[in-house]
Amino acid sequence: MTQDEMKRLVGAAAAAYVNQNMPEGITLGVGTGSTANFFIDAIAKHKNRYRGAVSSSDASTARLLHYGIDVFDLNQIDDLPVYVDGADEINELGHMLKGGGGALTREKILASVAKEFVCVVDASKCVSVLGFFPLPVEVIPMARTSVAHALRTLGGMPKIRVRPDGDIYMSDNGCIILDVHRLKIIDPEAFEVAVNQIPGVVTVGLFAHRGADICLMGSVSGVKKIDYRGEMT
Incomplete structure (x- = not known):
């Protein structure tokens, strides 16, 4: 199948x-x-x-x-x-x-x-552990650099999502998405709170x-x- x-x-x-x-x-x-x-x-x-x-x-x-x-x-x-x-x-x-x-x-x-x-x-x-798939974080465009820096301090490697044609991907809400690689999310509830508290984050794709x-x-x-x-x- x-x-x-x-x-x-x-x-x-x-x-x-x-x-x-x-x-x-x-x-x-x-x-x-x-x-x-x-x-x-x-x-x-x-x-x-x-x-x-x-x-x-x-x-x-x-x-x-x-x-x-x-x-x-x-x-x-x-x-x-x-x-x-x-x-x-x-x-x-x-x-x-x-x-x-x-x-x-x-x-x-x-x-x-x-x-x-x-x-x-x-x-x-x-x-068994979340994070092998890159974690999406929706971000207000003006904050993409500062949010990316904060995500790196949490142990991730953020990359701006782009479309197949190379343009930056924009959500239906007019925001960008940072896909955060190299994560091993041992405590999803705590990590969800930590990312949501970063100024400029609209929401994080953790549903814990x-x-x-x-x-x-x-x-x-x-x-x-x-x-x-x-x-x-």
């Missing part, structure tokens, strides 16, 4: 999980990235069951609208029962490293208000203080559900 096939399997499993566990008429929280895209593809078949969605990126919004799913601003809704999104890495406690797709700030906002965070990944994303509630992990043997609140199936 290829990685894309595993992602498609997990996306379908997430749609089934939401359909079975969430009431009709709710607004769904939808993340960003390739696995989230497969979830959108799968949930589109059941779009009439839901009011619509709130999205963490312009790209996901476009995909949802393509399927005729209404997309709301977060300020327009009072309740977000579930948020479904992928991760670049996830550990045994449900702490995640996210932001490879550049939407970490909006992802963190949606995660913070969602009652349940369902993380959808393939088995390659499960790690608000980690996943459920992980649906795809592998060659199928989809395993890990409940960080105490169950594994």
Whole structure:
């Protein structure tokens, strides 16, 4: 089974999980990235069951609208029962490293208000220690040099994210992203706080203080559900 096939399997499993566990008429929280895209593809078949969605990126919004799913601003809704999104890495406690797709700030906002965070990944994303994948940090442009210096003092090697054409990558929020290499994040909660306290940082792609509630992990043997609140199936 290829990685894309595993992602498609997990996306379908997430749609089934939401359909079975969430009431009709709710607004769904939808993340960003390739696995989230497969979830959108799968949930589109059941779009009439839901009011619509709130999205963490312009790209996901476009995909949802393509399927005729209404997309709301977060300020327009009072309740977000579930948020479904992928991760670049996830550990045994449900702490995640996210932001490879550049939407970490909006992802963190949606995660913070969602009652349940369902993380959808393939088995390659499960790690014992976070940090092999570069840690994204979204930064106000004028602070990129000072923030980079502060990140080096924390033991990382920050690099400005660029697009394939060589231009600096700009987030949907008009900010730059520093990808921090050579990290071994032993205490994700403490490191999240340390980076967020650097002046000029919008947010860091560590989701430790608000980690996943459920992980649906795809592998060659199928989809395993890990409940960080105490169950594994």
